């Protein structure tokens with residue numbers, strides 16, 4: 209697909225309702241998890257994103273047939289594993305693809321998977337994925353940028369993660385589901401996307417205890433059946449739209465959210481003076497005529513403030529008079545938005561993983577997204593200022609936000625993007 213930049217005319221108050229899609233970062237491992245069953249699996253709430261098309265290409269290579277059976281519903285069927293490898297060309301585009309290592313190993317006993325790609329703001333190691341699988345009995349070797357994994361019998365034993373890792377927990381869970389071993393994972397991630405993967409697997413007959421706690425016990429089962437499952441709403445997309453409402457000093461109703469997944473984001477916005485009203489599965493975010501206050505934000509693993517909303521929060525704080533401090537120890541190099549926000553007049557100084565932000569009005573400028581959430585920061589910034597902001601690097605935005613320009617227009621923004629050729633099925 210050839211993409212043109214996203215054009216934004218900002219400086220308008222936004223209003224109305226915007227509906228959040230299903231979680232990208234839950235959908236991707238769940239699509240991979242469907243490899244563990246030889247029966248049909250139907251998934252609802254699957255966002256139509258380039259990352260989803262990429263993972264579908266990857267599981268297709270491994271042996272999955274898929275068809276869309278609704279706008280966001282997908283039927284997947286993997287009667288047999290055809291290829292046990294995940295080649296570089298299919299894995300390098302995105303981080304989540306690395307969890308095929310655990311899934312192929314579980315179903316086929318061996319796997320060869322290239323090192324992952326994804327948003328590349330700095331090093332993103334996979335040592336914990338590999339250590340976990342080794343500790344549970346898999347043999348893993350590495351050469352030429354590929355990991356070769358093999359198991360003799362079922363995975364068994366206990367592994368204590370050295371740090372909280374979402375993808376590492378996904379990989380170890382997937383690897384341990386089939387067989388007759390018992391695996392205990394300690395210091396496992398309690399991220400919503402981990403809980404959703406486990407709930408999906410259990411709905412197909414897996415036996416995983418402890419979802420949402422730091423200790424997971426996985427008793428292997430002989431096989432998984434087919435089933436139907438709805439993916440949780442995307443808390444990162446919801447957080448992005450909440451930042452957008454605050455930055456444009458607007459009122460937006462953000463629909464299809466799990467308010468309990470957004471406590472840290474809501475609390476920070478409330479500390480700034482934004483009103484947030486919970487109404488069932490919607491959040492009404494009201495920043496109209498508010499003098500917002502600067503705040504300090506530090507990212508943490510869930511349930512802390514998400515690193516995936518850090519660039520958007522930084523864009524918002526760049527518009528709030530006073531001094532704010534944003535720290536991202538989860539991903540210390542996640543700063544590609546800073547130089548682009550400077551083009552729009554933002555006053556941000558960086559030292560290590562700390563941004564010191566002196567807020568003021570921004571101005572429109574041509575900018576370029578170098579990764580997904582940096583792109584989100586830029587469209588938020590662009591919508592705060594009069595004049596036209598042209599955002600290049602739209603392929604990153606398409607990794608995480610479905611029909612972005614159209615949905616922004618639905619809440620009163622002026623945004624357009626011409627897709628020169630669309631080839632996605």
Ligand SMILES: CC(=O)N[C@H]1[C@@H](OP(=O)(O)OP(=O)(O)OC[C@H]2O[C@@H](n3ccc(=O)[nH]c3=O)[C@H](O)[C@@H]2O)O[C@H](CO)[C@@H](O)[C@@H]1O
Nearest residue numbers: 233303304332333334335336337372373374375376515538
């Ligand atoms: C596809 C997907 O779901 N991506 C999300 C996932 O990425 P991902 O699963 O890659 O992130 P992790 O939770 O694994 O990373 C958390 C921290 O652990 C470190 N680490 C991780 C694994 C490892 O083997 N060794 C290691 O040192 C990382 O460098 C990082 O500092 O969670 C991140 C943290 O919420 C999000 O920003 C990503 O959007």
Ligand SMILES: C=C(OP(=O)(O)O)C(=O)O
Nearest residue numbers: 302303304326327516581
């Ligand atoms: C960084 C992200 O994705 P990935 O881990 O796939 O790069 C994200 O969703 O913000």
